[in-house]
Amino acid sequence: MSSPILGISFGNTSSSIAYINPKNDVDVIANPDGERSIPSVLSYVGEDEYHGGQALQQLIRNPTNTIVNFRDFIGLKFEEADLSRCSAGAPAIDIDGKVGFAINRGEDNVEKITVDEVVARHLNRLKLAAEDYIGQTISKTILTIPTDFTDVQRDALTAAAAKSGLKIVQFINEPSASLLAHVHAFPFEKDVNVVVADFGGVRSDAAVIAVRNGIFTVLATAHDAKLGGDNLDEALIEYFAADFQKKNQCNPRKNARSYAKLRSNAIITKKTLSNATSATISVESLADGFDYHTSINRMRYELTAGKVFSQFTQFINTTIEKAKLDILDIDAVLLCGGVSFTPKLANNLEFMFPESVEILGPQNKDASNSPNELSCSGAALQGRLIADYDADELKEALQPVVLNTMHLQKAIGLLDAEGKFVPVILPETSYPVQKTITVKNAKGDFLIGVYEADSKIKETTVEPEAKPESEAEAEDSEEWSDDEPEIVREKIYEPSTKLIELGIKDVTKGLQIIFNINKDAVLKVTARDLKSGNVVQGHL
Amino acid sequence: MLSLPALTSDITVSVTSGTKLTESVRRPIEPVGKDFMHHATRTLRNHTWSEFEKIQAEQNVQKVDESNVDPDELLFDTELADETLLAHDARDWKTADLYAAMGLSKLRYNATENQIIKAHRKQVVKYHPDKQSASGAGLDQDGFFKIIQKAFETLTDKNKRKQYDSCDFVADVEPPKKGSEYDFFEAWGPVFASEARFSKKTPVPEIGSLESTQKEVEQFYSFWHRFDSWRTFEFLDEDVPDDSSNRDHKRYIERKNKAARDKKKTADNARLVKLVERAMSEDPRIKMFKEAEKKEKERKKWEAGAAARAEAEAKAKAEAEAASKAEEEAKAAANAKADKKKSKEAAKAAKKKNKRAIRNCGKDNDYFGDAAQAAAIDEQISLIVDSLDDEQLVDVADKIKADASAAKAVLAEAAKGFVESGKIPASLVAYFA
Ligand SMILES: Nc1ncnc2c1ncn2[C@@H]1O[C@H](COP(=O)(O)OP(=O)(O)O)[C@@H](O)[C@H]1O
Numbered sequence: 020m021s022s023p024i025l026g027i028s029f030g031n032t033s034s035s036i037a038y039i040n041p042k043n044d045v046d047v048i049a050n051p052d053g054e055r056s057i058p059s060v061l062s063y064v065g066e067d068e069y070h071g072g073q074a075l076q077q078l079i080r081n082p083t084n085t086i087v088n089f090r091d092f093i094g095l096k097f098e099e100a101d102l103s104r105c106s107a108g109a110p111a112i113d114i115d116g117k118v119g120f121a122i123n124r125g126e127d128n129v130e131k132i133t134v135d136e137v138v139a140r141h142l143n144r145l146k147l148a149a150e151d152y153i154g155q156t157i158s159k160t161i162l163t164i165p166t167d168f169t170d171v172q173r174d175a176l177t178a179a180a181a182k183s184g185l186k187i188v189q190f191i192n193e194p195s196a197s198l199l200a201h202v203h204a205f206p207f208e209k210d211v212n213v214v215v216a217d218f219g220g221v222r223s224d225a226a227v228i229a230v231r232n233g234i235f236t237v238l239a240t241a242h243d244a245k246l247g248g249d250n251l252d253e254a255l256i257e258y259f260a261a262d263f264q265k266k267n268q269c270n271p272r273k274n275a276r277s278y279a280k281l282r283s284n285a286i287i288t289k290k291t292l293s294n295a296t297s298a299t300i301s302v303e304s305l306a307d308g309f310d311y312h313t314s315i316n317r318m319r320y321e322l323t324a325g326k327v328f329s330q331f332t333q334f335i336n337t338t339i340e341k342a343k344l345d346i347l348d349i350d351a352v353l354l355c356g357g358v359s360f361t362p363k364l365a366n367n368l369e370f371m372f373p374e375s376v377e378i379l380g381p382q383n384k385d386a387s388n389s390p391n392e393l394s395c396s397g398a399a400l401q402g403r404l405i406a407d408y409d410a411d412e413l414k415e416a417l418q419p420v421v422l423n424t425m426h427l428q429k430a431i432g433l434l435d436a437e438g439k440f441v442p443v444i445l446p447e448t449s450y451p452v453q454k455t456i457t458v459k460n461a462k463g464d465f466l467i468g469v470y471e472a473d474s475k476i477k478e479t480t481v482e483p484e485a486k487p488e489s490e491a492e493a494e495d496s497e498e499w500s501d502d503e504p505e506i507v508r509e510k511i512y513e514p515s516t517k518l519i520e521l522g523i524k525d526v527t528k529g530l531q532i533i534f535n536i537n538k539d540a541v542l543k544v545t546a547r548d549l550k551s552g553n554v555v556q557g558h559l
Numbered sequence: 560m561l562s563l564p565a566l567t568s569d570i571t572v573s574v575t576s577g578t579k580l581t582e583s584v585r586r587p588i589e590p591v592g593k594d595f596m597h598h599a600t601r602t603l604r605n606h607t608w609s610e611f612e613k614i615q616a617e618q619n620v621q622k623v624d625e626s627n628v629d630p631d632e633l634l635f636d637t638e639l640a641d642e643t644l645l646a647h648d649a650r651d652w653k654t655a656d657l658y659a660a661m662g663l664s665k666l667r668y669n670a671t672e673n674q675i676i677k678a679h680r681k682q683v684v685k686y687h688p689d690k691q692s693a694s695g696a697g698l699d700q701d702g703f704f705k706i707i708q709k710a711f712e713t714l715t716d717k718n719k720r721k722q723y724d725s726c727d728f729v730a731d732v733e734p735p736k737k738g739s740e741y742d743f744f745e746a747w748g749p750v751f752a753s754e755a756r757f758s759k760k761t762p763v764p765e766i767g768s769l770e771s772t773q774k775e776v777e778q779f780y781s782f783w784h785r786f787d788s789w790r791t792f793e794f795l796d797e798d799v800p801d802d803s804s805n806r807d808h809k810r811y812i813e814r815k816n817k818a819a820r821d822k823k824k825t826a827d828n829a830r831l832v833k834l835v836e837r838a839m840s841e842d843p844r845i846k847m848f849k850e851a852e853k854k855e856k857e858r859k860k861w862e863a864g865a866a867a868r869a870e871a872e873a874k875a876k877a878e879a880e881a882a883s884k885a886e887e888e889a890k891a892a893a894n895a896k897a898d899k900k901k902s903k904e905a906a907k908a909a910k911k912k913n914k915r916a917i918r919n920c921g922k923d924n925d926y927f928g929d930a931a932q933a934a935a936i937d938e939q940i941s942l943i944v945d946s947l948d949d950e951q952l953v954d955v956a957d958k959i960k961a962d963a964s965a966a967k968a969v970l971a972e973a974a975k976g977f978v979e980s981g982k983i984p985a986s987l988v989a990y991f992a
Contacts (some may be wrong), residue, residue, distance in 0.1 A: 088966065150868070168830060175748075189590070190590060191589070191590070193590050195589040199697070232594060233593070233594030234588050234589075234592075234594050234595055234598055235589035235591065235592070236588050237586075237587070238587060254727045258780055339715070356832075400592075401592070404593055404596060405596075408596075415599075415603055416595075416596065416600075416603070417590055417599075418768070420602065421590075421598070421602045421603065422587045422590060423586070423590050424585065424586065424587075424602075425583040425584070425585055425783050426583055426585070426586050427580070427581075427583055428582065428584055429580070429581045431580070433563075435561055435562055436562040436563060436564045436565075438564070441561060447586075449586075449588055449598070450583075451607055451608045453608040453609070456561065456562060458560075458561050458619065459560075461563060461567075463565060464565060464566035465563040465564065465565065466563065466564050466565065466566045466567065466570075467563060468564070516575070516581075517578070518578055519574050519575070520570060520572075520573040520576060521570075521572055521573075522566045522569070522570040523566070527940075530563070535608060535609070536580075537607050537608070540580055542580060555571055555572060557574050558572070558574070559574060559578065559579065559580065
């Protein structure tokens with residue numbers, strides 16, 4: 020068997036790798052230390068190079084030779100890079116206009132490494148981990164990238180990967196990869212609009228994606244390079260620091276090493292609180308020789324980081340606005356990235372969003388338990404899919420003529436017996452397309468009215484009902500249902516243009532209606548009597 | 560569940576004139592997933608949705624079609640097996656290979672009726688004189704077509720086919736050359752399989768394998784020894800003239816034919832008997848069974864002698880056991896004797912030692928402070944010692960050994976005992992009593 024195409028999700032904070040094993044399952048690969056979420060960190064102690072979790076541990080003792088958060092620097096000019104990102108580790112330096120790092124390799128030997136080289140070394144470590152796990156040499160990969168990566172960045176990644184012995188056969192967007200993995204495991208039953216929200220360590224990304232007949236179209240994207248899990252860490256650090264200062268009259272923030280210790284413990288505490296309702300922290304000699312022991316419960320944590328949590332929710336709202344959609348147009352929010360393990364995130368969304376929006380996070384039984392493994396899994400799935408295509412076929416398939424496709428702007432559907440519009444083909448459906456609906460037990464003569472429709476949000480004010488005395492006593496229901504009128508919002512379709520009308524007679528045993536739009540935007544509607552096979556057809 | 564409005568006016572199709580779909584927008588779609596790959600194929604091949612579905616459906620159907628080829632066709636000859644048939648004189652059709660003419664050279668007697676009909680149809684299409692002359696072939700090809708027709712006639716008549724098959728020597732399989740090295744089953748399997756076609760009885764047992772049981776092998780050969788063949792040699796008859804004028808000649812020919820047939824039949828039976836004999840003599844299984852039988856006999860013989868052998872063995876064993884037992888007993892007795900002697904000697908030594916210890920106790924204890932009476936004390940102790948029985952001796956000696964200072968009291972007690980029992984007069988042990 021030829022060796023599989025490796026799916027790589029390369030993050031600023033951590034990276035994951037996956038492949039499709041011979042049993043045809045997605046296998047997320049653990050490195051030799053057993054880490055499935057492999058910290059994107061390289062650290063040097065003299066001759067020795069450390070990677071992943073081992074490198075991350077060096078951040079306290081050996082920060083200046085420990086490189087963190089470097090992914091986004093690839094392909095950027097030195098002055099474009101947000102260097103504050105790597106303040107916890109090795110400071111960035113300018114190497115020929117690119118970002119780089121000066122690493123002490125023992126004695127007076129200082130090695131200057133460009134970010135391209137750092138990325139190559141990191142990818143090589145991932146490749147080795149995969150080969151160790153699979154027992155085959157790996158030469159091809161599908162790499163996921165943020166939707167805002169430039170061509171220059173892609174080229175730089177391609178070159179770095181080549182240096183590590185990997186050919187990138189396809190770049191795919193992180194949100195699409197995650198959505199692909201989700202759909203593979205939990206297929207949607209109908210066409211949907213999904214917000215894919217990825218909350219990482221130092222940045223947050225979101226995309227509104229229309230899923231039509233299994234084809235994904237990105238309607239809007241949003242990025243926040245200053246929002247992520249690190250903000251939660253900082254809230255916790257600040258909480259602990261203030262507590263420590265009060266107890267010991269000594270400020271742990273002013274010493275870099277004390278701060279690094281606090282940070283490392285805050286991250287552990289944060290992750291613990293995703294699973295447990297309380298956590299203890301215990302740091303020996305945190306600052307000025309004082310130890311620090313305390314415990315914190317989940318509620319305190321959620322209060323402390325409350326502002327950050329509302330930023331996450333707000334970020335999703337902004338993305339939906341950018342797509343010029345209403346929240347009622349959204350069917351689901353898919354939560355990805357390490358931060359999505361946090362229960363508060365999903366809780367907030369479930370509370371803020373109407374019930375029609377399904378929150379697909381680890382709390383949902385119809386979603387993955389590992390939101391941080393979605394994108395590498397999607398990459399692996401895509402790798403399996405294109406393994407059957409040769410390079411030319413693939414290149415052809417990725418041409419602009421294939422990718423840039425016409426998309427419908429208004430819903431097309433028909434009127435039911437009550438005169439209500441029933442959408443059949445949703446806006447943002449790419450065509451050519453064909454959709455078939457079956458009316459099983461139809462009997463008699465029918466009118467099939469095909470319309471184009473606009474969707475509107477209808478708001479109705481519902482006056483609170485006068486409550487019977489006894490129920491007013493029941494406190495819990497009473498609490499928040501004060502006497503303010505409630506506004507109910509719902510999404511409705513208003514047929515705007517009549518397109519085609521078909522009449523079909525003497526149907527005895529059901530009816531099939533086929534909507535077809537060819538590549539020249541010609542709509543054709545066909546009604547077929549399931550029993551007699553009689554056909555009525557009209558087209559624009 | 561969708562419910563449609565009823566039709567109120569009498570329309571079939573009404574398209575609102577001049578309407579168009581709202582202007583579409585060109586956007587990139589994400590190049591991931593199988594649905595995208597399908598989209599790419601559709602776009603690149605410029606297929607409409609329906610065409611694409613049709614092509615996919617066709618691809619599936621084709622796979623099925625391919626495996627649907629008439630399996631019979633594969634068994635027919637693709638080319639004429641024997642080119643000389645084309646030039647064969649049609650009048651001499653009986654000497655032609657009729658199966659080859661039909662394109663059935665591989666199937667022969669195995670061809671089913673259905674296959675014969677199918678094969679004939681194929682040959683007719685190919686070799687019909689109309690077709691042949693159209694393609695410029697000479698008239699003589701007519702002859703071959705006649706042979707085909709004769710073949711069809713013969714092979715579709717049950718009786719005639721039997722007669723033909725009987726003389727279809729091409730289908731006979733020769734046995735392996737004598738003295739050559741061969742695999743028995745590979746070489747003889749096909750021989751028996753071809754001979755089996757003439758069996759009146761069915762099913763015919765198969766040759767089997769090295770793993771066959773003796774019973775199976777015996778049944779196989781007994782079947783062939785008693786083989787009942789329907790093979791007949793009428794097909795080789797000399798043509799009987801049907802001119803009625805020469806009746807004698809006709810009868811003569813008929814008699815001659817009958818004689819020839821019988822002769823051939825006898826020869827064939829003899830051939831088969833020889834064949835089976837030879838096979839049997841070369842069958843490795845028969846050898847195996849014979850060998851096994853021989854071994855079994857030897858084993859039985861050996862077993863018969865076994866009882867006697869066992870008895871003798873048991874006897875010898877018993878004798879040996881008895882001897883060794885006696886020896887052991889003797890040894891034990893001697894040991895016991897020696898032990899007894901040894902213990903006696905030990906007891907004697909102990910006694911002596913005890914006596915000496917008691918005797919000396921006066922001297923050892925400075926005569927209990929009465930050195931003046933030393934001689935008397937020694938004498939009296941000596942008397943006491945001699946009067947002690949074995950048990951008392953040990954007791955007294957032990958007591959003295961344990962506590963020398965109590966020696967006088969111990970001896971006094973003993974003396975008192977003797978005086979009281981009257982064994983020794985009090986005067987003789989005056990010092991102690
Ligand atoms: N179990 C968890 N609970 C809460 N936060 C977590 C958990 N696991 C990881 N994180 C946080 O998720 C962030 C990293 O997310 P990740 O998706 O790996 O980032 P990136 O894709 O940017 O590399 C970090 O802030 C990390 O602390």
